[in-house]
Amino acid sequence: MTAAGTLPSEKDIWRWLEDVPDPEIPVVSVVDLGIVRDVAVDKGGAVVTVTPTYSGCPATAVIAMEIETALRKKGLDPVRLETRLSPAWTTDWISDEGRSKLKEYGIAPPVQGTSCAGAMKQANATVACPRCGSENTEEISRFGSTPCKASWRCRDCLEPFDHFKSF
Amino acid sequence: MTADDGFDETLFELALRMGDNALILGQRVSAWCGHAPVLEEDIAMANVGLDLIGQTKLWLGLAGEIEGKGRSADDLAFLRADRAFRNCLLVEQPNVDYAHTLMRQYLFDAWHLPMLTALKQSAEPRVAEIAEKSAKEAAYHLERSSDLVIRLGDGSVESHERMQAALNALWPFTGEFVAPDDVDKAAASRGLGPDLSAIAERYNETTAAVLRDATLSAPADAPVRKGGKEGLHSEHLGYLLSEMQWLQRSHPGAQW
Ligand SMILES: [Zn+2]
Numbered sequence: 001m002t003a004a005g006t007l008p009s010e011k012d013i014w015r016w017l018e019d020v021p022d023p024e025i026p027v028v029s030v031v032d033l034g035i036v037r038d039v040a041v042d043k044g045g046a047v048v049t050v051t052p053t054y055s056g057c058p059a060t061a062v063i064a065m066e067i068e069t070a071l072r073k074k075g076l077d078p079v080r081l082e083t084r085l086s087p088a089w090t091t092d093w094i095s096d097e098g099r100s101k102l103k104e105y106g107i108a109p110p111v112q113g114t115s116c117a118g119a120m121k122q123a124n125a126t127v128a129c130p131r132c133g134s135e136n137t138e139e140i141s142r143f144g145s146t147p148c149k150a151s152w153r154c155r156d157c158l159e160p161f162d163h164f165k166s167f
Numbered sequence: 168m169t170a171d172d173g174f175d176e177t178l179f180e181l182a183l184r185m186g187d188n189a190l191i192l193g194q195r196v197s198a199w200c201g202h203a204p205v206l207e208e209d210i211a212m213a214n215v216g217l218d219l220i221g222q223t224k225l226w227l228g229l230a231g232e233i234e235g236k237g238r239s240a241d242d243l244a245f246l247r248a249d250r251a252f253r254n255c256l257l258v259e260q261p262n263v264d265y266a267h268t269l270m271r272q273y274l275f276d277a278w279h280l281p282m283l284t285a286l287k288q289s290a291e292p293r294v295a296e297i298a299e300k301s302a303k304e305a306a307y308h309l310e311r312s313s314d315l316v317i318r319l320g321d322g323s324v325e326s327h328e329r330m331q332a333a334l335n336a337l338w339p340f341t342g343e344f345v346a347p348d349d350v351d352k353a354a355a356s357r358g359l360g361p362d363l364s365a366i367a368e369r370y371n372e373t374t375a376a377v378l379r380d381a382t383l384s385a386p387a388d389a390p391v392r393k394g395g396k397e398g399l400h401s402e403h404l405g406y407l408l409s410e411m412q413w414l415q416r417s418h419p420g421a422q423w
Contacts (some may be wrong), residue, residue, distance in 0.1 A: 055300055056221020086223070086296035088303055141207035143214040143310045151207065167303060 008074065013039045013046055020070045024146050025063045025164075030063055034093025037084050045078040046071050050090045054147040054167075091148075091167050095154040102164055106130050108137075108152065110166040127163050129154035139163075173355035177220065177266030177353045178291060179233045181241070181360055183285075183349075184396060185297075186226030187254035190244055191404070192275055194411050195262060204265055213312065215272070218304040224276065225297045232293075249404050256342035256395040258402040266319065266329035270337055273316045273377070276309040278344040281369040283363035313377050320381025327382065334378070335386050342391030347369055350396070 017039070018031045030036055030050075038049035048067055052060045064081045071079045090111035094102075099109040102119040111125040126135040134156035141151040142165075227240035238246075258275060263270045263368040283305050283351035319326040336423035345367035347355070354360035378385060394400065414421055 052221075052300070054218060054221060055225060055304065056217035056219070059215070085300045088300045090303075141211060142307070143207070143211040145210070147214055147217060151210075167307070 007041060007044065008046075008076065010041055011075075012074075013041070013048070013071065016074055017067065020063075023059045023066065024148075025102070025105065025107065028094075028098045030067065032098030032101065033094045034095065034098075036067075037088060037106050042080075044076070045080065045098050046076045047080045048099050049082045049084050051084050053089050057147050059124060069091060075141070086126070089167075090126075091164065094164075106161060107149070108161055109164040110164050124147045125166075127152055129157060129159065131159050131160055132157040172362070174235065175233055177350055177357065178294075178359060179230055180235060180350045181294065181354050182226050182230035184253040184255075184280075186223050186230055186240075187252050188258050188275070188279075189219040189226060189301075190223040191252070191254045191407065192258040192272075193217075193223060194407060195258065196268065196272065198262060198269065212268075212330060214398075215308055217274060218308070222297070222301045222304065225300065229293050232328050240367055241415075245412045247350035248314040249400050249408055252395070252398060252408075253399065254395050255340065255343045256401055257337060257343065259390070259395070259401060259407060260337060260340065263333070263336075264329060266326070266333040267275045267336065269312060269315050270317065270330060270333035273312040274337055274341050274374070276305060276312045277373050277377070278341070278366065278370055280305040280309050280403075281373075282344075282361070288358075289360065316377055320378070320383040330381065331383050334383050338385045339389040339392045341370070341374075343393035343395060346391060346393060348396055352384065358423075363392055393394075 011131065014031065014035060014036075017036055018029050020030045022028050022030060022033055029060065029115050033053070034076060035050050035053060038047075040047045048071070050064065050067070068079045068081060092112060099112075102109040108127045108130045111127065127137050128135050129137050129152075134154055136155040137152050138155060139150060140153050143149075144151045144162050144165075148164055148167070149162045151160060152158045152163045193216045196212050196219070199209065200216070201209065223244065224240045227243045231238040231240060231243055257271060257341040260267070260271060280302065283298045283302035287295050287302060289295045289298065316330065320330045321327070322330075347363040351360065351363050355362045359406055374385070396412050
C-alpha cells in the first residue's frame with residue numbers, strides 16, 4: 001500500500017523492478033535482462049512471473065529473493081514469484097538499454113537475432129571489442145566466468161574480454 | 168500405463184530417465200572442476216555440469232510431482248539406491264582421461280539434442296517446456312563437443328590415438344539411448360515421447376559426419392551394452408553414488 005492509500009499499479013511495479021540488479025552483472029536490472037515476463041497486482045500484493053536464464057544458473061534463487069525484498073519494501077504483501085519455462089529465455093529479450101549498459105561495463109553484448117545454435121557462425125556475426133570497438137576479435141572459450149558469458153580476445157588492443165553470449 | 172490410483176508410471180519413468188542421465192553426467196563432469204588440463208576447459212566443464220544439474224532439478228522435480236508422494240528433486244537424487252536409477256550406462260562410465268571425458272560428452276550430446284528437440288512436441292506440456300529450455304543448452308554443448316572431437320581426433324598422433332581408444336571403449340554404450348524398450352514404446356504410443364527409431368537415424372547421421380571429420384572410426388559390430396534404463400548398472404555407478412550421496416546419507420536432512 002502506498003502512502004496515499006492507493007494501490008500501486010502494474011506500471012509502478014515494473015518501474016521498481018528496474019532498480020533490482022542482476023546479482024552477477026549489477027549494472028543491468030532484471031527487467032533489462034528480459035527475465036521478468038509478467039507482473040500482476042493481486043489483493044494488495046503482487047505476482048511476478050520470472051523465467052530463468054540458464055536452467056542451472058546459481059543466480060536464479062538470489063534474483064527471486066531480491067525481487068521479493070524490493071517489492072516488500074514498497075509495501076506490497078504478499079509477493080509471489082512464479083517460474084515460467086516456456087517460451088524459453090533468449091538474449092534477444094535483453095533491452096537496448098541493457099545492451100548499452102553491458103558494453104559500458106566492459107562486456108560485449110549479444111548479437112541481436114543470433115540466439116539459436118549455430119546462428120552466429122551462419123550470420124558470420126562478429127563481436128566488437130568493448131574497449132576499442134575493433135571487430136577484429138576471436139573466441140578463446142565458449143564459456144566464461146558465469147553461465148551467460150564466453151571468453152573473447154581483441155586482436156587489435158590484445159585485451160581479453162567477456163562476451164554475453166547469444167543464446 | 169496409468170494405474171487406477173492415477174499414477175502415470177510411463178510419464179514418471181520418462182522424467183526419471185531424462186533427469187538421471189543429466190544428473191549422473193553432471194556429477195561426472197563436475198569432477199574436473201579444478202583439475203582440467205587448461206583453465207578454459209575447466210570453466211567449460213563446470214558450466215556444462217551446471218547446466219546438466221539445472222536440468223536435473225527440472226526433470227526430477229517433475230518426476231516427484233507425477234509420483235505424488237511428496238518426494239522432491241533432492242530426495243530423488245540423494246536418497247535412491249543404484250537399482251532405482253534410470254540413466255543409460257554411457258553417462259556413468261568413468262572420466263579416465265580428457266579424451267574419454269570429451270568423447271562421452273559428444274556421444275551423449277549427439278543424442279541429447281535430437282531427443283530434447285523431439286520432446287518439445289510431447290503431449291505432456293510439462294515435459295515439452297522442460298525440453299524447450301534444455302534443448303537450447305544441449306545445442307550449445309553439442310557445438311562445443313563436436314568441435315573438440317574433430318580437433319583432437321584430427322590432431323596430433325597422441326590425441327588421435329587417445330580419442331580413438333575412447334571411442335572404442337564408449338561406442339558400445341551408445342545403442343542403449345536409441346534402443347526402445349517397453350517404457351519408450353508406451354511413451355511413443357501416447358505421444359509423450361518420440362519414436363526412438365527416428366532419433367537413431369539422426370544419431371547415426373550426425374555421429375558419422377563428425378567422426379569422419381575427426382578421422383576416427385566407430386568399431387564395427389560392437390555389442391550393444393545396456394541395462395541402465397531398467398536399473399541394471401555397471402559397477403561404476405555405485406562408487407559415484409556413494410560419493411554424491413554421502414552427505415545426505417550421513418547427515419539426513421542436512422541443509423545449507
Ligand atoms: Zn580491443
